[in-house]
Structure formats: structure tokens, C-alpha cells
Amino acid sequence: MATGLAASLQNQLAHQPSHLPCSLVVEYAKGEMIYDQHRRSTSLYLVVEGSVKVSRVDDEGREAIIDIYQPDEFFGESAFLNLDQCCEQAMAHENTKLMTWTTSALEEIALDSPCVAMALSQILVRRIIDLTERLESFSVDSIARRLARSLIRFSDRLGTPEENGWVRMPPLTQDLLGQYVGTHREIVSVYMNQFRRQGHLQYARRVILLHRASLQAWLEQNALSSHGRTRHRAAKPMRVLPTPGGRDIRAVASQC
Amino acid sequence: MATGLAASLQNQLAHQPSHLPCSLVVEYAKGEMIYDQHRRSTSLYLVVEGSVKVSRVDDEGREAIIDIYQPDEFFGESAFLNLDQCCEQAMAHENTKLMTWTTSALEEIALDSPCVAMALSQILVRRIIDLTERLESFSVDSIARRLARSLIRFSDRLGTPEENGWVRMPPLTQDLLGQYVGTHREIVSVYMNQFRRQGHLQYARRVILLHRASLQAWLEQNALSSHGRTRHRAAKPMRVLPTPGGRDIRAVASQC
Numbered sequence: 349m350a351t352g353l354a355a356s357l358q359n360q361l362a363h364q365p366s367h368l369p370c371s372l373v374v375e376y377a378k379g380e381m382i383y384d385q386h387r388r389s390t391s392l393y394l395v396v397e398g399s400v401k402v403s404r405v406d407d408e409g410r411e412a413i414i415d416i417y418q419p420d421e422f423f424g425e426s427a428f429l430n431l432d433q434c435c436e437q438a439m440a441h442e443n444t445k446l447m448t449w450t451t452s453a454l455e456e457i458a459l460d461s462p463c464v465a466m467a468l469s470q471i472l473v474r475r476i477i478d479l480t481e482r483l484e485s486f487s488v489d490s491i492a493r494r495l496a497r498s499l500i501r502f503s504d505r506l507g508t509p510e511e512n513g514w515v516r517m518p519p520l521t522q523d524l525l526g527q528y529v530g531t532h533r534e535i536v537s538v539y540m541n542q543f544r545r546q547g548h549l550q551y552a553r554r555v556i557l558l559h560r561a562s563l564q565a566w567l568e569q570n571a572l573s574s575h576g577r578t579r580h581r582a583a584k585p586m587r588v589l590p591t592p593g594g595r596d597i598r599a600v601a602s603q604c
Numbered sequence: 605m606a607t608g609l610a611a612s613l614q615n616q617l618a619h620q621p622s623h624l625p626c627s628l629v630v631e632y633a634k635g636e637m638i639y640d641q642h643r644r645s646t647s648l649y650l651v652v653e654g655s656v657k658v659s660r661v662d663d664e665g666r667e668a669i670i671d672i673y674q675p676d677e678f679f680g681e682s683a684f685l686n687l688d689q690c691c692e693q694a695m696a697h698e699n700t701k702l703m704t705w706t707t708s709a710l711e712e713i714a715l716d717s718p719c720v721a722m723a724l725s726q727i728l729v730r731r732i733i734d735l736t737e738r739l740e741s742f743s744v745d746s747i748a749r750r751l752a753r754s755l756i757r758f759s760d761r762l763g764t765p766e767e768n769g770w771v772r773m774p775p776l777t778q779d780l781l782g783q784y785v786g787t788h789r790e791i792v793s794v795y796m797n798q799f800r801r802q803g804h805l806q807y808a809r810r811v812i813l814l815h816r817a818s819l820q821a822w823l824e825q826n827a828l829s830s831h832g833r834t835r836h837r838a839a840k841p842m843r844v845l846p847t848p849g850g851r852d853i854r855a856v857a858s859q860c
Contacts, residue, residue, distance in 0.1 A: 404740040412743035414736050428729045436736070458722055465721030466714055472728035473684045479735040480670050480692070484660040486742035487668035487786035530743035 355420065357467035358394065371447040376440035383424070384437035391448040393424045398444030399506075399518075403527065404435045413528040415478075416441055416520075418506055422471055427451045486530060492539045494529040496567050499549070503558045510557070517556040611676065613723035614650065627703040632696035639680070640693035647704040649680045654700030655762075655774075659783065660691045669784040671734075672697055672776075674762055678727055683707045742786060748795045750785040752823050755805070759814045766813070773812040 373396060376382055382400065383389035393400070395417050402414045402423050414436070417423045426436055428451050449457075458465035485494050499517075507515035522536040529536070543549045548563040549556060629652060632638055638656065639645035649656070651673050658670045658679050670692070673679045682690055684707050705713075714721035741750050755773075763771035778792040785792070799805045804819040805812060 404736060406740065406744060410744040412740040414739065425729050426733050428726060429733065431733075434733075435740070455722060458725075459718045462715045462718040462721050465718050465725060466711060469714075469721060469725050469728060470684060472725060472732060473681050476728060476731055476735065477682050477685065477687075477690075479732065479739060480660060483670065483735060483739060483742065484662065484668040484691070486739065487783070488662060488666040527743070 357422070357464065357471055358420070371449050374446050374448060376444045376446065378440055378442045378444075380440045382438040382440065382446070385433075385435055388431075388434060389424050389427045389438070390430075390452075391424055391427055391450050392422060392454055393438070394422050394447040395419050396445040396447055399441040400438050400444055400446070401441040401524070402436060402438045405437060406435065411527050412530065413524065416502070416506070416524075425472060425475070491529060491531050491535060492542070493567060493570070495525065495536060495539050496543070496548075496563050498525065498529050499543075499556075499558055500560060500563055500567075503560055507558065507560075513559055513561050514557045515560050517558055519554045520556065613678070613720065613727055614676070627705050630702050630704060632700045632702065634696055634698045634700075636696045638694040638696065638702070641689075641691055644690060645680050645683045645694070646686075646708075647680055647683055647706050648678060648710055649694070650678050650703040651675050652701040652703055655697040656694050656700055656702070657697045657780070658692060658694045661693060662691065667783050668786065669780065672758070672762070672780075681728060681731070747785060747787050747791060748798070749823060749826070750787075751781065751792060751795050752799070752804075752819050754781065754785050755799075755812075755814055756816060756819055756823075759816055763814065763816075769815055769817050770813045771816050773814055775810045776812065 371394075376398075378398075381387070382393070385405070397419060399419075400417045400423060402417065403411045404414060405411050415423075423438060426434055430451070454464075454468070458468065485497050489497065502520060503515040503517055507517045510516050522533045522540065525540075526533045526536045540549070540551065543563065543566075544551065546566065547559065548566055549558045551557065627650075632654075634654075637643070638649070641661070653675060655675075656673045656679060658673065659667045660670060661667050671679075679694060682692055686707075710720075710724070714724065741753050745753065758776060759771040759773050763773045766772050778789045778796065781796075782789045782792045796805070796807065799819065799822075800807065802822065803815065804822055805814045807813065
């Protein structure tokens with residue numbers, strides 16, 4: 349859905365009259381900061397290649413990840429409000445190419461072409477729905493369930509389907525997953541191990557293979573009473589689903 | 605800020621040519637459902653009088669409050685995406701009057717008037733920033749800090765300043781605050797009592813008086829290491845700040 353909406357805006361922007369400001373393409377090396385509290389952004393960005401981590405950092409340096417944006421996804425919309433203070437930062441999560449439009453240029457384009465403004469609104473509404481879904485998960489789910497939902501969400505957005513229902517995902521570190529679901533790396537490690545023992549995922553240093561349907565079934569079966577307290581159901585029996593082509597995860601990882 | 609943005613969109617909508625679809629004003633009694641999973645919304649709403657609780661409810665009936673919307677605030681933007689499934693619901697939090705525009709009517713207005721679309725985009729961006737701030741708080745704050753931030757946020761949006769730095773807030777139940785910060789009513793009760801003993805708030809059945817500066821100072825002083833673990837600082841000494849006019853909270857409540 350997000351990609352479809354982003355494609356709609358890209359398409360609108362690509363068909364603007366030539367007198368309107370064009371987008372620049374800018375490259376960032378992995379780990380390079382695109383904007384932060386000290387270097388505020390005045391642009392909307394579209395990821396062309398690579399990926400970008402957008403997060404919020406508080407006064408004590410604690411980081412909460414808002415999202416990882418992929419090719420064909422927009423980020424940086426907070427620049428539209430021209431706020432004096434904004435704790436948001438964006439960092440190249442890998443070597444990345446971005447297209448950028450200053451918000452003033454986009455406003456000029458949108459005033460000329462209402463379809464651009466409507467396409468932008470639809471992207472923003474989609475983002476609001478995604479954020480409220482995550483807020484709901486933070487509000488009612490245990491950490492294990494938050495992690496499971498996040499892994500499924502990342503597999504839908506960033507993954508590549510393989511055989512037997514497995515999805516190959518990029519290497520998301522346990523630190524990053526902890527900042528995404530609001531917990532410590534060590535706790536992520538405990539649940540990642542649990543999911544691996546239960547056969548929902550396999551992982552090595554440079555790859556995660558997720559069995560989406562199996563983890564989704566775990567989410568549905570592992571009902572919680574509320575606010576993270578389990579109903580003390582019996583643990584599901586361990587099961588190991590065959591990895592793509594029956595290969596061992598280390599063999600899969602070695603191809604990366 | 606939100607009110608300013610909403611005023612901008614209202615102003616744009618009020619100056620549309622008369623051939624465009626007008627808004628309806630609809631009344632809802634306290635507790636009446638405006639839309640839910642079964643009666644999906646196709647409209648954007650503006651609160652004229654009263655207030656509206658927008659929340660998400662999961663399959664097990666657990667509710668996470670997205671926000672309480674006040675006069676001059678818009679809600680219902682998810683209707684723009686015409687989703688097959690949406691777990692969002694909106695309920696009149698008190699007797700309420702709403703203006704409504706169907707999303708198809710608004711799209712027609714926006715295509716005729718790009719300023720409407722831009723004003724709408726700015727409201728959506730403001731909402732995204734608010735949601736990411738709450739997501740950050742869920743991610744890095746303890747429940748006590750989430751509650752303190754939420755009380756300050758509600759006092760800024762819904763409160764009326766009184767004497768000596770106190771802000772009079774509408775009666776937000778501990779159940780509602782629990783659904784807003786993602787915990788049980790009983791835990792909210794513990795921290796509300798703590799904040800009262802520390803002199804940051806006073807409350808009775810029908811009113812909350814919050815000393816904004818004092819609770820903000822508590823937030824700043826009561827630093828956490830991360831993810832809700834305190835640094836075991838000494839508890840702040842109890843202090844009682846004078847209520848407006850030196851009155852007892854029960855006397856204030858009896859005026860409501």
C-alpha cells in the first residue's frame with residue numbers, strides 16, 4: 349500500500365512542468381547523518397537506493413526508532429512544519445541514494461498541481477495508520493508480541509519470499525530491534541532464541557529467515573489477557589520448519 | 605499549533621465556492637459510537653462542541669486510545685485510504701457536535717483548491733509528529749513518566765490556566781489514562797497518588813488540577829537510565845503547592 353501511494357506521488361512529481369524545481373539526487377555513506385536536531389531538515393526525501401533509519405533521540409541519548417525506510421518510500425515530512433525544535437534524526441542505514449525536494453519547492457509544485465498535494469496527503473494518512481498500529485502494539489502487547497509483530501512487518505516491507513513460506517530479511521541487529529520495540533538488546537536476544545527454537549525463524553550474522561505464517565499463527569494462538577500478561581497457556585511444542593531448499597541457515601548466510 | 609493548523613483548514617473550507625458540497629453538522633450523545641470496525645467511516649470530522657475519543661480495539665477487546673479530540677480539531681483521516689479493514693473507532697466522549705465532510709467531497713474541494721490540500725497535509729504532519737512523540741515515550745519511558753507526559757499534554761490541550769501556575773483539566777478517568785499510557789487503572793491510581801503526595805496535582809471526582817511546571821520539573825529531575833529503570837535517585841521531598849485561591853480541591857470540585 350505504502351509503495352503504491354509513494355509511486356502515485358513519484359508519478360505526479362515526474363509529470364510536473366519543467367519550470368518547477370527539480371529534485372536533486374544525493375548520496376550518503378552507511379552511517380552518515382542526513383539530518384538531526386542540530387542540522388534541521390528543510391526537505392522531503394525519497395529513498396532511491398539503500399535504506400534510512402529515522403529515529404528520535406532524547407536528552408539522555410536514548411533512541412527510539414520510528415522506522416527504516418526503503419527504496420520508493422518517503423521520509424522527512426516533519427520539515428513541512430518548520431519547527432524550532434525537532435528531536436528527529438535520519439541516518440543512512442546502508443550506502444544510500446536519495447532524491448530530495450525542499451518543502452518550499454514541493455509547496456510550489458502542490459499549489460500548481462492539487463494532485464501532488466492529494467498524493468502527499470494519502471502518504472501521510474498511511475503513515476498515521478502505521479504509527480497508530482504501532483502505538484496500539486506498545487499499549488497492549490508484551491515485548492515478545494511487539495517483537496513478533498515487528499518482525500512480520502519488516503518481513504512484509506523488506507523481505508524477499510523464498511521456498512516453503514520462508515522470507516529472507518536483511519540483517520537487522522538485535523540493538524536495532526530493541527530500539528524499535530522499546531527494550532534492551534539482551535531481551536530481544538531471549539525472544540529471538542525462543543522464536544528460533546519454536547521454528548518461526550532462523551538467523552545468522554548476515555541474514556534472518558522468517559516463516560511468516562508460522563509466526564503469525566504464534567501471535568494468534570499466544571493470546572494475552574492484557575498489557576503483556578500471558579494466560580499461562582502451555583508452551584507450544586518446538587517444531588523446525590524446513591529452510592528454503594532444505595539448506596542449513598549457515599549455508600544460506602554464506603551466500604550473502 | 606494543532607489548533608492553528610485546523611483553523612487554517614477551516615478557513616480554507618469556509619471560503620469554498622457555494623457549488624461545492626457543504627459540511628453537515630451532526631450531534632452525538634455522550635457514549636454514542638461515531639464509527640467503528642463494523643460501521644466504517646467515509647468522512648473527515650471537525651469537533652464543534654464536546655470531545656471525541658478515538659481508539660483502536662484488538663480482537664480481544666483491549667483498547668488503546670489514540671487521542672481525545674477537542675473543539676477545532678479534526679479526526680477520521682483514515683477514511684481517505686478507504687481500507688477494507690480498520691480497527692479504529694470513534695466515540696463521543698461527551699455530548700458532541702461535529703461537522704463532517706465525506707472524503708470524496710473533500711477530494712473534490714482539494715482538487716479545486718490546492719490550499720485546502722496543503723492545509724490538510726500540514727494537519728496530517730502535525731499528527732505524525734504527535735504520534736512519534738508518543739511512540740518515543742512508549743519506547744523509552746517508564747509508566748510513571750508516560751503518565752506525567754500525558755497529563756502535561758492533556759493540560760496543554762484541554763486545560764484552563766488558573767492562579768499560581770495550576771491548570772484545571774476535565775475529569776479524565778483513571779481507566780482512560782490507563783488506556784492512553786498502556787497500563788491498568790490500578791497502576792495509574794498508584795502514580796496519581798504519588799503525584800498528588802508530591803504536590804504536582806490535586807484531584808477529585810470531577811476535576812484534576814495540575815501544576816504543570818512542577819510536574820515538568822519532576823520529569824526533568826527524575827531521569828531514567830533507560831527503558832523505565834530509575835537511577836535510584838533519592839525521592840523528591842513532598843511539597844504541597846497552593847491550589848488556585850488557596851482553596852481545597854473539594855471546594856474547587858464542587859463548582860464543577
